[in-house]
Amino acid sequence: MKIGDELAPRLEIEAKAFGHVPSKWIEALLRRRVLQQPTMSRPDELAFIAVQVELRRIGVHLHHILNQIEASAPATNPAHLAELTAHADEIRLHLARLRAAFAGNLAYWEVPS
CATH class of the missing domain: 1.20.58 (Methane Monooxygenase Hydroxylase; Chain G, domain 1)
Known part of the structure; x- marks a missing residue:
């Protein structure tokens, strides 16, 4: 999966603010949305x-x-x-x-x- 130029900088900012690398932040987002398990x-x-x-x-x-x-x-x-x-x-x-x-x-x- 490739993140476009529009989303990549914002993803980096969100992940860093949460103390994660982007892939871990995306995983956390999916856990919350799909599994109802907040990280x-x-x-x-x-x-x-x-x-x-x-x-x-x-x-x-x-x-x-x-x-x-x-x-x-x-x-x-x-x-x-x-x-x-x-x-x-x-x-x-x-x-x-x-x-x-x-x-x-x-x-x-x-x-x-």
């Missing part, structure tokens, strides 16, 4: 991986905190509960970032009306 750009993919790592790290911390709360007397230690609340807020923040990354990715592949 993430490399920076978004790395961000997604980083969010998963952070959420796992936070989950481990929460597990340790819960164990400490269960072992402590009284069980309603305000310092531990404040720490738990802070971690819950951090999880919410990371989940919001993850949703924003997915929404941005999906919007990228949509055809403007």
Whole structure:
């Protein structure tokens, strides 16, 4: 398949902006249109991986905190509960970032009306 002179420069720009070579960008476009499987750009993919790592790290911390709360007397230690609340807020923040990354990715592949 050959891309004409009119499309080639724009294809190069779009692919580069997405962090792909043109052939990979075309493949991603086809995946979205034909298979309904959006492809993430490399920076978004790395961000997604980083969010998963952070959420796992936070989950481990929460597990340790819960164990400490269960072992402590009284069980309603305000310092531990404040720490738990802070971690819950951090999880919410990371989940919001993850949703924003997915929404941005999906919007990228949509055809403007």
